[in-house]
Amino acid sequence: MSQNGTPLENQGYSRPALAERRPTRRIQVGSVAIGAGAPVSVQSMTTTKTADVEGTLAQIYDLAAAGADIVRCTCNEAEAAEGLAHIVPRSPVPIVADIHFHHEMALAALEAGVQALRLNPGNLRKPEEIKMVAREAKDRGVPIRIGVNAGSLHPDLYRRFGGATPEALVESARMELAYFEEVGFEDVKISVKASSVSLMVAAYRLASASFDYPLHLGVTEAGPPPSGLVKATAGIATLLCEGIGDTIRFSLTADPVEEAVAGRQLLEALGLRERRDIDLIACPSCGRAEIDVIGVAKAAQSALEGRNLPIQVAVMGCVVNGPGEARHADLGIAAGRHRGHLFIRGKIVRVVPEDQMVEALVEEAERLVAEGVDARLAAADENAAAEAEADRRALLDAKGADANRAGQRVEMIRKAVTGEP
Numbered sequence: 204m205s206q207n208g209t210p211l212e213n214q215g216y217s218r219p220a221l222a223e224r225r226p227t228r229r230i231q232v233g234s235v236a237i238g239a240g241a242p243v244s245v246q247s248m249t250t251t252k253t254a255d256v257e258g259t260l261a262q263i264y265d266l267a268a269a270g271a272d273i274v275r276c277t278c279n280e281a282e283a284a285e286g287l288a289h290i291v292p293r294s295p296v297p298i299v300a301d302i303h304f305h306h307e308m309a310l311a312a313l314e315a316g317v318q319a320l321r322l323n324p325g326n327l328r329k330p331e332e333i334k335m336v337a338r339e340a341k342d343r344g345v346p347i348r349i350g351v352n353a354g355s356l357h358p359d360l361y362r363r364f365g366g367a368t369p370e371a372l373v374e375s376a377r378m379e380l381a382y383f384e385e386v387g388f389e390d391v392k393i394s395v396k397a398s399s400v401s402l403m404v405a406a407y408r409l410a411s412a413s414f415d416y417p418l419h420l421g422v423t424e425a426g427p428p429p430s431g432l433v434k435a436t437a438g439i440a441t442l443l444c445e446g447i448g449d450t451i452r453f454s455l456t457a458d459p460v461e462e463a464v465a466g467r468q469l470l471e472a473l474g475l476r477e478r479r480d481i482d483l484i485a486c487p488s489c490g491r492a493e494i495d496v497i498g499v500a501k502a503a504q505s506a507l508e509g510r511n512l513p514i515q516v517a518v519m520g521c522v523v524n525g526p527g528e529a530r531h532a533d534l535g536i537a538a539g540r541h542r543g544h545l546f547i548r549g550k551i552v553r554v555v556p557e558d559q560m561v562e563a564l565v566e567e568a569e570r571l572v573a574e575g576v577d578a579r580l581a582a583a584d585e586n587a588a589a590e591a592e593a594d595r596r597a598l599l600d601a602k603g604a605d606a607n608r609a610g611q612r613v614e615m616i617r618k619a620v621t622g623e624p
């Protein structure tokens with residue numbers, strides 16, 4: 204929305220609804236609700252030593268600024284638990300302690316005040332220890348994620364199911380739940396991650412059909428971008444489009460800020476979270492392009508992002524097709540004859556020199572968000588449309604409306620087929 208209340212995003216551009224969100228129970232991780240229709244949340248994990256309080260807090264602040272709603276920190280030793288006691292009260296977002304192997308670390312993290320635990324049933328296996336942690340979490344009102352991972356599945360399950368199958372992953376979660384239920388603990392969310400996208404998707408579909416607990420989605424060990432981004436997006440987006448998933452994490456081999464950005468951007472792209480920053484679209488460029496589209500799009504992206512401008516902005520390589528093809532964008536610019544045609548929802552509002560295109564986009568984006576579409580259309584330069592049309596006509600005349608010479612080609616093919624001279 205603009206500050207004067209005019210809806211800005213994708214007006215006149217229909218967005219088919221995703222599958223209805225699967226109904227689940229709701230849990231509360233500190234201030235963040237998960238499940239039962241709560242907004243899908245973004246998670247990430249720190250890479251610092253948790254005992255390094257200042258370093259970890261700095262990373263948590265960076266992650267929160269990049270879009271993380273919840274941050275997980277490892278709690279692998281007593282010093283880490285002590286670090287958490289200092290980190291939790293100063294963190295801008297709820298903190299989840301990641302526990303492997305040692306149930307005492309779960310108890311210590313609870314003592315440190317974390318807002319949630321993640322337990323891996325594959326490596327925390329003694330029923331009495333699991334129940335002890337669940338009892339303590341119950342007393343403190345702290346939820347637990349049952350974090351099943353195909354790579355660390357319990358060996359018995361691996362043997363029983365002949366490998367890390369979707370059924371084996373879901374059974375691992377079911378066994379852990381049974382221990383929790385013995386002590387009356389139901390404050391749970393579940394993940395069944397795998398590094399294989401198809402296995403992960405199948406496991407979550409089965410988990411969704413089996414449980415009504417909220418699901419935490421992720422493709423584990425997705426790897427470095429861009430392939431890691433592609434894998435994580437393929438798995439998480441497939442499930443979200445089916446209405447499955449209540450909180451997500453991109454597990455990238457990269458600065459965790461990239462995970463938070465990717466998570467946030469995916470939710471915005473799917474319309475599952477309100478857009479809070481720019482959505483830059485650009486044509487892929489072609490032989491008609493009048494500028495270096497890649498360079499201008501990159502310059503526009505870096506000039507516009509981080510300004511809290513929740514609008515869609517288009518960078519188009521030519522004025523012949525650009526404004527029409529991007530008419531659904533809130534704002535755009537198309538290049539032609541060393542000038543940029545600035546348009547709002549497809550209507551030309553200004554013509555600027557080519558070297559001022561990015562600057563003009565930023566200025567108009569700020570004003571569009573502040574003043575609204577109607578006000579900015581009313582303030583359009585009255586000569587802009589005619590100037591733009593003159594540029595467009597001149598380009599069409601110079602290059603031919605039929606840039607690919609399709610008509611000529613068809614004529615030649617006909618002659619070749621019929622043998623006409």
Ligand code: SF4
Pocket residue numbers: 486487488489490491492493519520521522523524525528
């Ligand atoms: S907008 Fe113009 S330059 Fe860009 S892909 Fe379309 S025809 Fe080519």
